[in-house]
Amino acid sequence: MKLKELPNEYQQALPILKKIEKAGHEAYFVGGSVRDVLLHHPIHDVDIATSAFPAEIKEIFSKTIDVGIEHGTVLVLEKTGQYEITTFRTESTYQDFRRPDHVEFVRSLKEDLKRRDFTINAFALKEDGEIVDLFDGLNDLNQHLLRAVGNPHERFFEDALRMMRGLRFVGQLGFDLEKETFTAIKKNHSLLEKISVERINVEFVKLLLGNYRKKGIVNFIKSQCFEYCPGLSGKEKELQAFAGLSEKVIKYESQAWVLLIDQLAIKEADIRAFLKSWKCSNEMIKIVQAVFYGLQVRKAQPFTADLLYQLGERQAVLVEELLWFYNKSPNIENVRENYQQLPIHSLKELAVNGNDLIVYFDKKAGKWIKELLTYLENAVIHRQVANQKEELLQLAKKHLD
Numbered sequence: 478m479k480l481k482e483l484p485n486e487y488q489q490a491l492p493i494l495k496k497i498e499k500a501g502h503e504a505y506f507v508g509g510s511v512r513d514v515l516l517h518h519p520i521h522d523v524d525i526a527t528s529a530f531p532a533e534i535k536e537i538f539s540k541t542i543d544v545g546i547e548h549g550t551v552l553v554l555e556k557t558g559q560y561e562i563t564t565f566r567t568e569s570t571y572q573d574f575r576r577p578d579h580v581e582f583v584r585s586l587k588e589d590l591k592r593r594d595f596t597i598n599a600f601a602l603k604e605d606g607e608i609v610d611l612f613d614g615l616n617d618l619n620q621h622l623l624r625a626v627g628n629p630h631e632r633f634f635e636d637a638l639r640m641m642r643g644l645r646f647v648g649q650l651g652f653d654l655e656k657e658t659f660t661a662i663k664k665n666h667s668l669l670e671k672i673s674v675e676r677i678n679v680e681f682v683k684l685l686l687g688n689y690r691k692k693g694i695v696n697f698i699k700s701q702c703f704e705y706c707p708g709l710s711g712k713e714k715e716l717q718a719f720a721g722l723s724e725k726v727i728k729y730e731s732q733a734w735v736l737l738i739d740q741l742a743i744k745e746a747d748i749r750a751f752l753k754s755w756k757c758s759n760e761m762i763k764i765v766q767a768v769f770y771g772l773q774v775r776k777a778q779p780f781t782a783d784l785l786y787q788l789g790e791r792q793a794v795l796v797e798e799l800l801w802f803y804n805k806s807p808n809i810e811n812v813r814e815n816y817q818q819l820p821i822h823s824l825k826e827l828a829v830n831g832n833d834l835i836v837y838f839d840k841k842a843g844k845w846i847k848e849l850l851t852y853l854e855n856a857v858i859h860r861q862v863a864n865q866k867e868e869l870l871q872l873a874k875k876h877l878d
């Protein structure tokens with residue numbers, strides 16, 4: 478099969494392929510971007526594979542960076558952009574079912590492609606638009622099938638993360654796992670124990686944010702891979718309930734965690750430990766905790782000024798959007814408007830600051846300032862007083878007396 482037209486991202490990278498070919502080597506676009514082009518999806522990263530060895534690539538291009546030279550990857554900096562160029566390789570030794578620490582460079586495209594995970598990820602695209610399809614990936618693509626390249630057990634032994642990748646592609650693309658491939662996942666699921674949580678996290682989040690989340694979760698349950706994920710072992714029923722939620726696409730990672738945590742009935746005090754076990758960042762944990770709390774309140778009643786102020790606009794909207802999953806219609810515009818109409822949005826907007834209080838009361842700085850500011854802040858949010866300096870100082874005086 479030959480593509481009539483290459484997407485812009487490829488057009489821009491064409492001079493790179495041509496340069497490598499002119500030097501007497503082969504070069505192709507490979508990996509997820511070729512799959513995405515065939516699916517008419519937008520592409521993110523353009524990966525290039527070549528028969529040239531890293532040292533040869535570095536001779537061809539003047540500006541290069543060794544980003545992963547032991548794995549055969551050189552970053553080439555050209556006027557049109559930066560491209561990762563990886564030498565064809567076969568990964569010869571596998572320790573512990575993780576990605577190999579040793580790769581062997583080869584000159585044959587086929588050797589490279591046959592060590593890739595799924596047939597729809599094992600295409601190569603030539604400079605003239607011709608698709609190299611050595612494993613019948615086009616057929617699988619048309620039939621919406623995720624089929625391991627060659628023997629699925631071998632592929633999952635090479636890198637057990639591929640089982641989670643398979644489930645993630647189900648969640649993103651809505652494809653089915655081909656029968657033998659799925660059987661191999663069910664059989665080898667415990668190999669996930671060998672894989673770092675960080676890598677599993679990336680795939681799991683992609684699954685949760687996929688257009689076909691429900692299908693992805695159902696397969697995740699059926700394959701029993703969930704038994705090897707932090708905090709999910711033994712939680713089949715809860716995951717079923719999660720799969721049964723509205724099929725609406727989840728927009729953000731934080732929202733996905735909140736919904737999952739809610740279905741797992743994890744207590745507020747245990748959220749941090751759960752997300753830590755998934756190696757989530759502290760920043761993510763903070764957002765999830767706030768949105769989870771907001772959601773519990775919002776499920777029962779409209780936003781109060783307090784809650785809007787505490788959450789801030791962005792997190793309040795994240796909460797409101799989640800109402801979809803609780804059979805309520807969100808009103809995002811209303812939330813934004815109510816937030817905008819708050820008398821203040823942060824302590825910075827309060828018409829008095831700590832210094833004003835020190836001067837006015839002629840007292841040394843101390844704990845009393847923070848307490849008084851919080852009192853005034855609350856009074857303003859609840860519209861008990863205008864956000865106006867004189868009035869606030871008078872109220873402060875009355876409060877202290």
Ligand SMILES: Nc1ccn([C@@H]2O[C@H](COP(=O)(O)OP(=O)(O)OP(=O)(O)O)[C@@H](O)[C@H]2O)c(=O)n1
Nearest residue numbers: 508509510592593594595598599636638639642
């Ligand atoms: N465990 C893995 C990871 C990657 N690959 C191969 O490397 C390519 C690029 O990997 P990556 O960018 O991680 O995934 P993509 O398939 O490109 O998916 P995405 O669009 O999410 O980047 C894959 O298409 C696949 O050919 C693989 O065989 N086994």
Ligand SMILES: [Mg+2]
Nearest residue numbers: 508509510522
């Ligand atoms: Mg990719």
